[in-house]
Amino acid sequence: MSGGVYGGDEVGALVFDIGSYTVRAGYAGEDCPKADFPTVIGVTLDREDGSAPMETDGEKPKQSGTAYYIDTNQLRVPREQMEVMSPLKNGMSTSLMFEHYNIPAFFLCKTAVLSSFANGRSTGLVLDSGATHTTAIPVHDGYVLQQCIVKSPLAGDFMSMQCRELFQDLSVEIVPPYIIASKDPVREGSPASWKKKEKLPQVTRSWHNYMCNTVIQDFQASVLQVSDSPYDEQVAAQMPTVHYELPNGYNCDFGAERLKIPEGLFDPSNAKGLSGNTMLGVGHVVTTSVGMCDIDIRPGLYGSVIVTGGNTLIQGFTDRLNRELSQKTPPSMRLKLIANNTTVERRFSAWIGGSILASLGTFQQMWISKQEYEEGGKQCVDRKCP
Amino acid sequence: MATGADVRDILELAGAENDTGPISKKDIINSDKKKSKKSTETLTFKRPEGMHREVYALLYSDKKDAPPLLPSDTTQGYRTVKAKLGCKRVRPWKWMPFTNPARKDGAIFHHWRRAAEEGKDYPFARFNKTVQVPVYSEQEYQQHLHDDGWTKAETDHLFDLCKRFDLRFVVIHDRYDHQQYRKRSVEDLKERYYNICGKLAKVRAATGSEPKVYIFDAGHEKRRKEQLERLFNRTPEQVAEEEYLVQELRKIETRKKEREKKAQDLQKLITAADTTTEMRRAERKATKKKLPQKRETEKPAVPETAGIKFPDFKSAGVTLRSQRMKLPSSVGQKKIKAIEQILTEQGVDLNPMPTEEIVQMFNELRSDLVLVYELKQAHANCEYEQQMLQHRYEALLKASGASVPQSEATGLEGQAWPGVEEIKTEAKEQIIDVVGAPLTPNSRKRRESASSSSSIKKVKKP
Secondary structure, eight states: OOHHHHTBOOOOOEEEEEOSSEEEEEETTSSSOSEEEESOEEEEOSOOOOOOOOOOTTOOOOSSSOEEEOGGGTTTSOOTTEEEEOOOTTOOOHHIIIIIHOOSEEOOOOHHHHHHHHTTOSSEEEEEEOSSOEEEEEEETTEEOGGGOEEESOSHHHHHHHHHHHHHHTTOOOOOGGGEEEEEOOOTTSOOEEEEOSSOOOOOHHHHHHHHHHHHHHHHHHHOBOOSSSOOHHHHHHSOOEEEEOTTSOEEEEOHHHHHHHHHHHOTTTOTTOOTTOOOOHHHHHHHHHHTSOGGGHHHHHTOEEEESGGGGSBTHHHHHHHHHHHHSOTTSOOOEEOOSSHHHHHTHHHHHHHHHHTBGGGTTSOEEHHHHHHHTTHHHHHHOO | OOOHHHHHHHHTOSOOOTTOSSOOHHHHHOOOHHHHHHHHHTTOOOOOTTOOHHHHHHHSOSSSSOOOSSOOOOTTTSOOOOOOTTSSOOOOEEEEEEEOTTOSSOOEEEEEEEGGGTTOOOGGGGGOOOOOOOOOOHHHHHHTOOBTTBOHHHHHHHHHHHHHHTTOHHHHHHHSOTTTSOOOOHHHHHHHHHHHHHHHHHHHSOTTOOOOOOOOOHHHHHHHHHHHHHHHTOOHHHHHHHHHHHHHHHHHHHHHHHHHHHHHHHHHHHHHHHHHHHHHHHHHHHHHOSTTHHHHHHOOOOOSSSSOOOOOOOOSSOOOTHHHHSOOTTSOHHHHHHHHHHHHHHTOOSSOOOOHHHHHHHHHHHHHHHHHHHHHHHHHHHHHHHHHHHHHHHHHHHHHHHSOOOSOOOOOTTOOOTTOHHHHHHHTTSOOOOSSTTOOHHHHHHHHHHHHHHHHHHHHOO
């Protein structure tokens, strides 16, 4: 890569994007992360397993008998007494980076800014709908307007919860694949017939839940759809049904339910399990956030609404969002929704933005080097990083 | 494809090739290659690189034909562009350390660069541009920049943020410490900043030169933003209402114009009628008395829309007087019919003998007839309108007597009728001015044609 051609300069930087559902990691300058694994660690106590865990992302194994496992490293194999937990929620801390790992240079950037860079814009409203929450973050000229961020907890995990309740209502048992030894084909809607594996180790509750969650998430990704207009019973009944088979053999056609569940994202008053109407639907989240911003920049924000996050990949999400926003904005406002069609780009847009940023020639002056950290301390991070 | 040899053969020209005899063994086997090669090479014209064989064959199909004296330059178009690999020697890349002059700490990073470019400056350092934010000293602050609404700490904080964010005031406002200092709007921040800049510029400027200072009008900005907010927050109903009102306004304006036009037309007719009669009387009187001569001069411009203008053609040579009697084509069908009707009723010949006097009189007569017709029409129109308004007024009066009327409304412009004041205030929100509305074009025409005969008949009864 010759440096002067397009403003790139490869310094050999690493880019990490730690989300609540998956961690993305890779080299700067590439177009997708090399490693993408769930953000859970399996911890076993008092066992020496002898397996060589990978040194990625801070999950350094301790030799003191506690072994850590991540998804790339046999997390899905049932083990005894393996608890599942999520690592540090507040992300990487600067001191950890510099002192523990002795890295030469470091930089923190907000994911919203990186997502907008990945889409080629420095101003826009980033709507990030991931696993734990949906947020609308206005970005102006490469800086996040922190006081106008609006968060809503209705996101991927909420969907999973609703799907779980749906299965409970249908009195269908979620059986993760690790239990199943063999299964027989059954008719649609009739209870499954399968045989349990013998000699299963005694797995912990948390691990079992984790495996069930993966099943539900698979169902969620493949079956759910957002309807174009606010949910209507008659219209939903006429939509085509989708056939889905659970790992234990239970298969069924899902029609109206597949539209009803994601409706909760856009119109929380209908959704079950929500107390009161204090939650905001996705459309409201966006308009509230823009409404809190200065009036001069609002057209700029509406002119590039960037949709990212894994949860937005539900079929029909962007169309519905487009419709809702065009209803809520004044007619003179030019509304443009930017939503990449490929899965890779939407899920990894923050990582891709980081990759772009770190490989720019003009970025190389913005790193916080070890020397600067030693001189300035943690405050220099706050100052230099936008 | 006819080759040169064929052509020569057909035209029986001399100089036919000597090898056109039967094919010999030599041709096929071609044992003495060297000789034959030499002979052919001199005559072939090399086709330019990149030009396809067939294209070349089209141009220079026969070896005997000479190419054009100045062959065109085929280097531009016909060359198939190939990747130029390996043109130069391989330039090795090296993983080398570098320092970025834009950095203050002199940190050393590594990157891949061509070995030849070792030691050169980092090319991206020149992009390190910053905005010039003025820096003031303690003294300057105490002397010039003191302000009641702003403490020094706050001002320092503001300037620090300005430097960090390169004067992006929206971001500065967002990151401003609102807990520690007061809640400031974007305009406040801008105002303070530009004030200080202006003062500093004035103070620091060399004596004699008047520096250009950017004046920031915070009040104006505030009002502008408020207005934008209101515009942004309009509900769709308000937008629809505004559209509706604008349309109504346009309707009112058009109707007003129509009415004015009608009034003007009427006026013209009336004055025309008056003047013609006046002129007639004046003419007749002038033969007896010479007083009314003045009157003629007083009314010089006779409107020509009233009546028919008969074209006065001045033709050379011989013409027929009856030509002057012909009606001009601008007169409408209805008017022609009306004229004919009256003439027949009065027993006047439609096409009298065109003597001088008769022609003139006849033309005048027809002109007057048309005038009468138009006047009668206008009169009938006004009567009809008056009737309509009368009915409407009565209806409204009845309705307002019973309950609040919502359906019908009359905005009687220019007419202050008693008891209409309340109706007027109600009608402000409703459709105003429907004077011309019920008269659709079709109904009007129908009415005119129906009443044309009746209006003319009225003339008969004195």
